[in-house]
Each structure stands twice: as structure tokens, then as C-alpha cells.
Amino acid sequence: ETGVTQSPTHLIKTRGQQVTLRCSSQSGHNTVSWYQQALGQGPQFIFQYYREEENGRGNFPPRFSGLQFPNYSSELNVNALELDDSALYLCASSPGGVGMNTEAFFGQGTRLTVV
Amino acid sequence: GESVGLHLPTLSVQEGDNSIINCAYSNSASDYFIWYKQESGKGPQFIIDIRSNMDKRQGQRVTVLLNKTVKHLSLQIAATQPGDSAVYFCAEMQGTYKYIFGTGTRLKVLA
Numbered sequence: 001e002t003g004v005t006q007s008p009t010h011l012i013k014t015r016g017q018q019v020t021l022r023c024s025s026q027s028g029h030n031t032v033s034w035y036q037q038a039l040g041q042g043p044q045f046i047f048q049y050y051r052e053e054e055n056g057r058g059n060f061p062p063r064f065s066g067l068q069f070p071n072y073s074s075e076l077n078v079n080a081l082e083l084d085d086s087a088l089y090l091c092a093s094s095p096g097g098v099g100m101n102t103e104a105f106f107g108q109g110t111r112l113t114v115v
Numbered sequence: 116g117e118s119v120g121l122h123l124p125t126l127s128v129q130e131g132d133n134s135i136i137n138c139a140y141s142n143s144a145s146d147y148f149i150w151y152k153q154e155s156g157k158g159p160q161f162i163i164d165i166r167s168n169m170d171k172r173q174g175q176r177v178t179v180l181l182n183k184t185v186k187h188l189s190l191q192i193a194a195t196q197p198g199d200s201a202v203y204f205c206a207e208m209q210g211t212y213k214y215i216f217g218t219g220t221r222l223k224v225l226a
Binding site: 002004006031033035040041042043044045048050055056058090092103104105106107108109 | 149151156157158159160161164204206210212213214215216217218219
């Protein structure tokens with residue numbers, strides 16, 4: 001167990017809808033990152049939050065947005081869902097701050113299917 | 116762009132034998148690397164990490180080797196067990212905030 005929990009575990013949405021995925025990080029972990037993992041691929045970095053501020057973003061459009069809260073929880077929001085958004089979405093938390101290289105602890109993921 | 120790749124998509128190993136999973140990275144400035152194990156339906160699980168000022172690091176039944184000259188990582192698993200069956204990813208820290216993952220190698224342990 002990594003102490004990182006995600007909800008829901010599975011979700012089915014229709015193209016064009018909006019979705020919010022949730023993550024609860026380990027207590028004391030100030031950094032949370034979100035990744036998208038397509039079937040048969042490695043995780044792709046979406047963005048990272050440190051102390052409630054976005055401090056890095058991957059090659060994802062603005063319809064992917066996030067929030068981090070003081071209670072170590074965070075959200076990933078995706079607007080105008082597309083079929084290609086179907087994937088496993090992973091949340092990872094780490095104790096390090098910006099510039100600190102530390103391991104990231106992953107949740108079990110949310111499997112999103114867009115139909 | 117920078118990427119982390121893996122040489123073998125699938126590796127089949129006899130139970131009890133040693134496994135070696137390889138990974139190439141392209142950013143010579145990277146200074147932190149992690150190996151993750153991902154079982155079906157689960158998130159990646161940390162196995163072992165290594166910093167660029169080291170060539171080798173050992174854990175319990177696992178060893179990671181780093182060859183900075185050729186930008187190559189390997190994960191060695193001793194006495195491979197059925198529970199080791201999973202997909203293994205190497206990840207390279209890029210900049211100060213994100214990991215770049217490869218496609219992964221599926222390890223199959225044969226009884």
C-alpha cells in the first residue's frame with residue numbers, strides 16, 4: 001500500500017462530457033502529479049502541483065486542469081471528453097518539494113472509458 | 116524530445132532464474148532514475164532508485180545498474196518468482212518535476 005487513494009476506480013463517460021477524478025495523497029506529501037496511461041503504454045505526465053500551485057505541465061491541452069487542496073487531496077478535471085481520453089489516470093504523491101528528486105508513490109488509478 | 120525506451124517488450128524467464136530488464140535513456144543530464152513494477156489493474160509500485168553519482172544500487176533481490184557512458188539502465192532480479200510477473204518501467208526524472216516513462220517490459224515467469 002502506498003497510502004495514495006484514488007476515486008472512482010472505474011468510470012464511463014460520454015464524449016463531450018466533463019469528468020472530475022480525485023486523489024488523496026499521503027499525509028505530509030506536498031507534491032502531487034497526475035499521469036495518463038493508455039493501454040499498453042507507459043504513464044504520460046499531465047501536470048504537477050506543489051503546495052496548491054501548478055509547477056509543471058506536460059503536453060496536454062488546457063481542457064485538462066487540476067486543483068490541489070491543503071488537506072493533501074487533489075483533483076483532475078477533463079472537459080469536453082474525447083474518445084482518446086480513455087485511459088488509466090494515475091495520481092502520484094511525493095514528499096519532496098520543487099527541485100528535490102524523490103520517489104513518487106502511485107495510487108491504483110482511475111480507469112476512464114469515453115464512449 | 117527526450118524519451119526513455121526499453122529494449123525488450125516481453126521477457127520470459129524460468130522460475131528461479133535471474134532476470135535482466137534493460138532500459139535506454141536519452142537525456143544525458145538526467146540525474147535520477149526509478150524502476151517501477153506494475154501489476155495488472157494496479158498503479159506502478161516503486162522498486163528501486165538510483166542517482167547519477169552511483170553506478171550500482173542493491174535492494175532485496177534487485178539490483179539496478181547505471182551506465183552513464185551509454186545512457187543505459189538495467190534491473191536485475193535474482194531468483195525470479197511467480198510474483199515478479201508484471202510490467203516493469205524505468206522512469207527518468209526530467210527537469211525538477213516530472214518523470215518520463217518508457218513503454219514497459221512485460222516479465223513472464225514460467226513455472
